[in-house]
Amino acid sequence: MRIRDHLSATGVPDFRFRQVISAWKGSAAETFADIQALPPALRSDLSERFGPRLHPLTAVEVQHDGQVEKVLFAAESGARIETVVSHYRAGWDSMCVSSQAGCGLGCTFCATGAVGLVRNLTADEITAQVMHPRWTREGLPRPASVAFMGMGEALANPHVFDALTLLTDAGYAGLAARRITVSTVGFAPNLARLVAEHPQVTVTLSVHSPFPEQRAEIIPLERRYPLAENLDVLDRHVVMTRRKVYLAYLLIAGVNDGDADLAALAGLVRRRSRPELFHVSVIRYNEAAGADPTYRAPNTRQVDGFVHGLRARGIHATRRRQLGTTIDAACGQLHARYL
C-alpha cells in the first residue's frame, strides 16, 4: 500500500508497481535490489525509503503438528506475528492470519489478550503473511481460504480494510471475498463498516455467552459494544445479502455450558431476522497459558451434547474442528509466549 502510494506520488508509471507486485508474488526476489525489471535508480529509491527487504516479514520459527504448520514471523520493528496453515487432506489449505501484535481487549479465555496491545499490523504485514515467498518455496499453492482469527481483534485495526482490498484485488492476491473470514468479538462500528464495504466476506461473531453480565466477564468489549448491537448489524446484513453468518460459541466447562446457557443461546438465535442464516460454531475451550486459570476444557461428549441441544431447538449448529492444539495453534487461541 505504502509502496503504491509512494510510486504514484513520485510520478512513476503504474506498470512499475505491477513489476514490484509480480516480484512479491514470486519466490526469487528477497530485496528490492533483486528486482531486475526495475531501473537501478528506482531499486535504490525503494530500498532507501522502505528498507532493503521486499517482504516486511521474516520467518524465524516453524512448528509442525500433523496437518498444521505454525510460522512465527518477525516484523522489521521486532514485533512477533503468528500465522497458522492447516493442510486439509482434501488438498486445500486454510490460513489463519494475525491482525495485531498482541491485543488490548483482554478476553479472559485468550493468551494474546493477557499480553496487551503491542501495535496494529500494517496492511502490508497482514497481506505478507499470505503472500510470503516461504509458501511458494515449499511448493504450496496460495491458501484456498484465509481467516482473520490469529492474534488480535481484526476490526480494532483500521488497516484490515486495506488488507482486505489487497487480498481480494485480482492483480494482487486475487482471493474470492467469500473465501475470507473475519472473526470479531464484536467491534460494532467496524463490523458495520465491514459488511458495507466487503459484503461478501464471511463474518464470524464471537458470542461465548447469551447473558450480558457473563459475556462481559469473558469478553470485556461487551461493556462498550454489547452483543445486541452487533447482532443488529448482522440482522440487517443477512436481510440485505442473504449471506450466512457464523456465531462462535467457545464452550468452557462449568462456565457457559449449562442448560440455561443453551436455552438462552437458542432463543437469541431464534429472535434473529433470518435465524436460518445464523450458524452456531461450538468450539471446545483449549486451556492456554495466560488465560483465566479457573477455566477448564469440556470433554468431547459435553461439546457434542451442547451441539445436539442446539439442533434439537432448531438451530443450525456444528462443532468446529480444531487442528494443531498441541502447538497452541487452535485458530483464535494462538499462544503469545513470544510477546
Ligand code: SF4
Ligand atoms: S480473543 Fe481476540 S479480541 Fe479477545 S483478547 Fe484474544 S485476540 Fe483480543
